[in-house]
Amino acid sequence: MIWCTTCKKAVDTLATIPPSGTAAAKRTVSPAPPKQPMRPAVFQERNSPTMKVWIDQDLCTGDGLCEEIAPDVFALLDDGLAYVKEGDKILSEPAGAEAVAPVPAGQEEATIESAEECPGECIYIEVD
Numbered sequence: 001m002i003w004c005t006t007c008k009k010a011v012d013t014l015a016t017i018p019p020s021g022t023a024a025a026k027r028t029v030s031p032a033p034p035k036q037p038m039r040p041a042v043f044q045e046r047n048s049p050t051m052k053v054w055i056d057q058d059l060c061t062g063d064g065l066c067e068e069i070a071p072d073v074f075a076l077l078d079d080g081l082a083y084v085k086e087g088d089k090i091l092s093e094p095a096g097a098e099a100v101a102p103v104p105a106g107q108e109e110a111t112i113e114s115a116e117e118c119p120g121e122c123i124y125i126e127v128d
């Protein structure tokens, strides 16, 4: 298989190729470009899911387990309920499904563990 640099198509018959050594052959025909392996970093970047989390405070028992497991993601406030955090900001107004916070890089496992251990079963994880 030969790659035509003019028409940008693969050419598989010699009849379409000008005689080798001619100016036309040098100008229009070249070997097929080498296949580039997909770089793992690009692959991961493109397929990296974005994790978000929110809490249904109506079901929260206030035991604080989530904050213990993932303090960068959850915070327990004076009202006895847990809320999600976005950086240093605690998303309590509004709360519930209207307060969806992105999970910080490296906190995905702790967030999942918090949801699994949550006695209120009220931690919801969304993945784009």
Ligand code: SF4
Residues within 6 Å of the ligand: 055, 059, 060, 061, 062, 063, 064, 065, 066, 067, 074, 081, 082, 114, 117, 118, 119, 120, 121, 122, 123
């Ligand atoms: S683990 Fe669940 S029930 Fe316990 S404080 Fe966190 S959100 Fe509320």
